Amino acid sequence: MRTSKSARAAQYVALLAYLVFLAFPFLWLISTAFKPAKELGSLDPTWIPENPTLQNFRQAFDEQPLFQAGLNSLIVALSAALVAVVIATPMAYVMARHRNRLAKAATGWVVVSQAFPFVLIIIPLFLILKNLHLINALPGLILVYVVWSLPFALWMLVGYVRAVPAELEEAAAVDGAGKLRTFLSVVAPLLAPGVVATAMFAFITAWNEFFFALVLLKTPEKQTLPVILNRFIGTEGVADLGPLAAAAFLATIPSLVIFAIIQKRITGGMLAGAVKS
């Protein structure tokens, strides 16, 4: 199909407008992170810092336990992602290959779990975890994140399992392999890239999560990055924009890097889900 020159030009202009809208807040964050205090106080802020500085980053580490928070976030996100894919992959396999009631119920849960406000879940979870002495403890938060990342993980993984030809498994079955064996030696290797992508997505989800962490972690030395970042606003108010921006920028880097790696697969997984429906 041909598109006229003027229409093409209009499309580029529109695309540019979108990119400006989507990118400018992030650019402003970076700009603020590198501005010295004097420029931040000026009433005439500029896009490019006149005297860029790393002072904000040092100050951010001095003011809040960022290093500890980063470590907590890393422990929580890695464990949650790992456990989530280890338990979700077999289940996704069953959901994709079997059309029994269990598979249907699981699919139903994936959908329904999206609709419930977290407040209805968090109060009972809080009480349960309190009885287990897992409040203000990273294992408690990890448990919550595992379950919380399961719906999307299952949804992605079911798509990837469907992409593995069932004929391969039938061939393995003819050769006398049981279901478990078929899964481990035939399906699992083919699924590996999808599983890795799912784990990375679960990592990002846990790394970024705020609400559960806010409720379940009480003391600063246990808290994860998002909660510590929020404390920054609360305690320092509007005065310390530079360190706040620097810390926020640092906290985003891991998510952005991982997201860049799996970007294609996420969109691909969504595509698979869409085709299915």
Next chain:
Amino acid sequence: MTLATATKSRRSAKKKPAQRVADHGAWFLVLPALIPILVLSVGPLLYGIALSFTDAQSGRTEPTQWIGLLNFQDLLHDTLFWDSFRIGLLWAVGVTVPQFFLALGLALLLNQNLRFRWLARALAIIPWAMPEVVVGIMWRLVYHPDAGVLNETLSSLGLGEGRDWLTGTATALFAVIVVGIWAGMPQTTVALLAGLQNTPRELHEAAAMDGAGAWRRFRTVTWPAIKPIALAISALNFIWNFNSFALVYVLTQGGPGGRTRLPMLFAYEEAFRYGQFGYAAAMGCVMVAVISVILAFYLVGRLKGGDE
């Protein structure tokens, strides 16, 4: 176990005995995920619903008692809650609808054979990867009355004096809605783009051959093809937005004077500041119920609309 035996007996008729063991294998595959789901998701959900019929409070020594519908009766007369509910609906609609049209426009552009499309696609999904807290902080910096880029741009364009966007009663809700739209753009765009890429090309070409203009082609070919995805993603967005917490909590904490206090923020304060677990759980139940009703009407209406 009844489920397993049912499948087993259905299959064992035509398959070898070795298959029996294999069906236990299927259970073995499901259990590791099923147990956490039951214990930490389905269980708490039912527990939460049960709590809404009790006077459960945090840190109380007397045992919790069933109080029937008392929480719901109180809620009915709690004008603060219904104010918050109204704000929640305004916010959810105010974010979901513009976001859908903006994302549709972007998806249509990204589906064109434009140069730098890969770059645009990569940039367009950046907000997806960011922690919500960082998104909130970022926009606080944008909206900042003195050091923010928004007031600076407005004043240099001669568009009047700067305002304090997030703390002004007139602008706060609007300001957080813009952030909500921004933050959810990637998911919606990606979903719609996935739908567009499944639209049969031949149909488009045939329609163009018959002399159909761009708008007509969109109405007759593109829209019917992406309609299921469009419905699904806008329904999901509506639910997610209505239940959202972190973004607005970081931006305004529900202020000024409750102007941006979404129902989740209200329930959070009720539960974890005032310790009213039972009452907050009742709020959660009401939120689910109302959202389900609205969605049912929306989906039924839309699906019927397609049959005409």
